[in-house]
Amino acid sequence: MSETQPQSQRPELPPSWNPAEVEGELYQRWVDRDYFTADPSSDKPPFSIVLPPPNVNGSLHMGHALNHSVMDALSRRRRMQGYEVLWLPGMDHAGIATQNAVERDLAGQGLSRHDLGRERFVERVWEWKAEVGGRILDQMRRVGDSVDWSRERFTMDEGLSLAVQTMFKKLFDDGLIYRAERIINWCPRCQTALSDIEVDHSDDEGELVSIRYGEGANSIVVATTRAETMLGDTAVAVHPEDERYRHLVGTEVELPLTGRRIPIVADDHVDPAFGTGAVKVTPAHDPNDFEIGQRHGLPSLTVLDGRGVLTVPGPFEGLDRFEARPAVVAALREQGRIVAEKRPYLHSVGHCSRCDTVIEPRLSLQWWVKVAPLAKAAGDAVRDGRTKIHPPELAKRFFAWVDDMHDWTISRQLWWGHRIPVWYGPDGEVVCVGPDEQPPTGDGWHQDEDVLDTWFSSGLWPFSTLGWPERTTELERFYPTTVLSTGYDILFFWVARMMMFGLYAMDEVQPFDNVYLHGLIRDANGKKMSKSRGNGINPLDWMDSYGTDATRFTLLRGANPGSDMALAEEWAAGSRNFVTKLWNATKFALGNGASIDIPLPARENLTDTDRWILDLLDRTVSEVDGHFEGYQFAKLCDALYHFIWDEYCDWYLELAKVQIAEGGERAEATRAVLGHVLDVVLRLLHPIAPFVTETLWTTLTGGESLVVAEWPKPSGAEPDLVAAKRIESLQKLVTEIRRFRSDQGLRPGQKVAGRVRGACCADLVDHVASVRALTRLEEPGDDYQVTMTLEVGLPTGAVKVELDTSGAVDLVAERKRLTKDLAVAEKELAQCDGKLDNPKFTDKAPAEVVAKIKARREAAVVEIERITARIDSLPTA
Known part of the structure; x- marks a missing residue:
């Protein structure tokens, strides 16, 4: 630690804590002093975290604030423990979201991206990114993120773009990237393929119609919620062991409205217990139907274009899918083909997460990653302990995903993103170009128009940000990263992809040693926060109202690994009160001479009170360390809260007043203990509440900064059980x-x-x-x-x-007050008994309601006994 100022030169604390006046200046001072800049040449043990890159067009929400508070707490503690800490920040180009934002901006001017052309449109996106894209980075400063700003990265930086091209070429050459027609999630509005993470599912009301195909005894009934796709049916499938349809397998049936005849096939995928046990097979518009079609050699007929418009010649051609659906049903009804209609019918429907358009499963020629060997390596790394998931029970979810992962479509029909490095020649040639290779030239050669899925580049994040494919000093020093902190909701999508790519590119070395998964932030009623519900909370509002430290403490105190958090504003108000309590306690201690300059006396020269608080302090240090190592942020916050508020403030400070009033050596020893305990407590709390602790600690100690102060350790003294x-x-x-x-x-x-x-x-x-x-x-x-x-x-x-108490208590007034309280308690008891004695209530009311009434009755009985005893104890005179 650096030299400290003499006690007489240390500034006095203002009367109250005003975060808005301190936080910005204090954060900038930390940055200016390079406290957060990592030195890869240091001989300190390394600790590294890469920031989950927020979208370039994003803004801070409560989920970000929680995760950033977690990562900052981990980083600050390790820095104080003597580690060389690299917390690397950056942003994701967020292909679809950013392109949509710029297209909306253009639409306001009456333009589309096609009016500009690809090159000019991409330039426009870069301009937009420069103008508004870094908003969230400024907000990170508000949270107090101790990131290494000198190493900030962006997924479309030159270095990261080089890494993307290198990875694509490596996977392509190894046969792990291929191009094929498969069913993909398609957004008719965004006009692009979507990954699973970009699809939100909700239970929507629709219609389930049962349609009879064929005539008489050889007819068969199928049910569907998308009647318009029947025009693309190429078979009906039944289970091979379903006796009802065994005689029909191998025969053909006429497809209504089309005149086409289609086969009836037997396939194990069909559930004979669901519906009629027969399903229509539309290989070009359903992923399961596509697999059935592949197994049985069925043709795939595309009947909807990229805009979701029917392309089948006839009366429905040119209709939007939602217009065609009732039109097709009406035509079938007219022919007597509708056997049953269920309306409304609640079923799961996928929506584009960017524009909320209902997605369309669609057969499309796309680029794919063959994930089987990559996913197996990711699963093995967790199973053999190279990567540990916290909490451990969420590892099952990880295995459920990687053990049954389907090939990943990585091409997107966008202009903003990493363009696929493949060129096509005039005679059908396909050339994948690496970063050190020249693309082919000449007549007829052209580059693939698509860009890569954003998750492809962000999957490289733990090592591309450290300089890969070059073996940089940073890569050698800080890879694998120590911990990844993120929400459990992207365990399958982002975490799994980073694991797959990291192990593949880095010679089976995992991208992180630990994965900490926190839950989602919900409102006070447990509902998911969303703009549509209007129940979202802007963390910046809380920081303005309660201060950053109180906001961070609130979030971390509710952060149990893997569990969602129901958040209420009164929590933040309570945390602000806690910060105020600490502030006032420090002012009191300083006002009574608390100091770290006074040597702490030997334990035998301390009072019971002093030894007791020092022993509790040792226990708290050990508890906080244990909770940090186990990512138990809620428990460590509770440990600090109860020690500071319940033990130090409510008891020790009061007892210390008495000891200081005695004067002499006892008073001097008490001042030393006061200062020592505050010094340790402020160090322990600093990773959670960095601003107020920095202000208090530098005033108490005259030290340079808590950021570079030493992390406390237990004293090692034997606890005084007698004291x-x-x-x-x-x-x-x-x-x-x-x-x-x-x-x-x-x-x-x-x-x-x-x-x-x-x-x-x-x-x-x-x-x-x-x-x-x-x-x-x-x-x-x-x-x-x-x-x-x-x-x-x-x-x-x-x-x-x-x-x-003679003369101290107005006996008449006290007896009157107690009698009034007794009447209230007796009325409560009578009301509870009235309900519990009524069978109509006890038999029909929910069990939890009855239990609450019983609990109220027991509380009323206790209150009556207490008040009666107090009345009886009053003197009669």
Whole structure:
């Protein structure tokens, strides 16, 4: 750690914490001092994280804020522990989303991308990216991200584009990339193929119609929600063991409205228990039908174009698919072909995640990655422990995906993105061009028009950002990365692709040692946040209202691995109160001389109170370390919260006041302990709440910055169990006296005369002054008379507290107040009994409602007993 300022030169804290006045300047100071810049030549142990690249056109949402808080906490702690930390930031070009945004902008000017042409349109996207694309990077500064800004990357930078071309060429040469006609997800509005991650599924209302194909005994009934696609049917399929249709297998049936005859085939894919047990087969417009068609050599007839318009010659030609659907049903009904209609019929429908258009399964010539060997390698890396998934139970989801992964379509019919590095010749030649090769030239040669799926380039992110394919110093030093933190919802799509590509490109070395999967942010009612619901929360609003530290603490305190978080604004308000509590506690400690410049005395020269808080501090350090290692952010936040608020603020500071008031060596030792505990606590909390802890710690210690301060370790001292037992007794005694005073109507600050008697008081002989100070008990005078008594059971025996409340309590007013409270409790009991004694209620009400009434009844009984006891204890005079 750097030299510290003398105590006299350290700035004073302002009266209150005002985050808006501090955070921006403080963050810039960290950046200017290069605290976050990684040195690959350092001999420190490496720790590396690559930021999941947000979309270039994105903005910060609560999911980002949570994940960035997680990554920053991990990075800051390791940096304090002496690691060489690289947290590498960057952005994704987000092909479809960004192209759509620019096209919308053009549409506002009455233009389309085709009006500009490909080259000018791509230039326009780059201009747009420069203008608005970095918004989220500025927001990352608001969160306090300790990223290495000198190494910021973009998926379409020159270096990353080189990596993409290298990977494509390598996969192509190894036979792992091929071009074929397959069924893909197609967006008729975006006019491109989509990956599975770009399709959102929802339960939509539709219509299920049952249609009779053929005539008489040889007819067969099929059901469909997309009647317009029947025009492209090339077979009907049944299960080979379905006795109902065995006689029809191998025969043909006439397809209504077309006059075509199609075969009836037997296929194991058909579920005989679903519907009629017979399915229409449309190989060009359904993935399962395509597989059936492949197995049986069926033709694939495309009946919808890229805009979702019917192309079959006849009365339906030129109709949009949603116009054609009722028209086809009407025509079938007119012919008496409709056997049944179910409306509304709820079924799962895929929508384009970018524009919400219903996607269309469509046979298309696309580029594909053969994933089987890559997916197996990814599964093996998790199974043999090279990559550990946190929480471990989510590994099953990973295996379920990679063990049954289908080939991945990687071509997109867009202009913004990495163009596929394949050239076609005039005589059918196909040439894949690597980064060091010249594309073929001459008449008839042209490059493939498509670009690569965004997930292709982002799948290279852990190593392309470190300089691959060149074996850079950064790549050698920081790969594999230490941990990937992301939401469990993209485990299958992004994480799996990075695993596949990383193991393939880096000689079977995994891209990360650990994968931490956090849950999704939901609203207070557990609903998924979305713009359409209007229940989203802008994290910047919370940062403005409550401060960044409170926002981060709120998110991390709710972050249980793999579990969703229901978020409510009162949480943020509570976290702000916690930050304020810490601020005021530090001001109090500094105001009473707390210092790290005073040497901490030997333990035998400390009081029970001092040894107790230091032992709790050691335990907290160990707990926080353990929770960090296990990615248990909610538990580590709770550990810090309860130590700081419950133990340090509510107890130790109050007890310290008494010890400081005694003066002399005891006061000096207390100031040392106050300062030492604050120093450690602020270090522990810094990764979670960096701004307020930096401000408090530099004021307390005069140190340069918590960013480069040492991470605390337990002292190694043997816990003083005797001191702990005595403080436990003191706490219980004080708590019971305070409760008794409250029950008797005494004001919190009102002093009364009293004595504590009992054989076990010898154990508390050193704490008498503390008990009196914390319970407002005065030494009895000559006119002392016992008016009330309280017995408290302590671990070493019972004590009796005798109080003189004469003149302190308005007995008439107190009895009146208690009588009123008793009436309220008795009314509550009567209402509960009335419901529970009514069979109409207990028999029909949900079990949880009945249970709540029973719980209310039990609480009312306890309250009646408590109030009655208080009334009975009041003096009669």
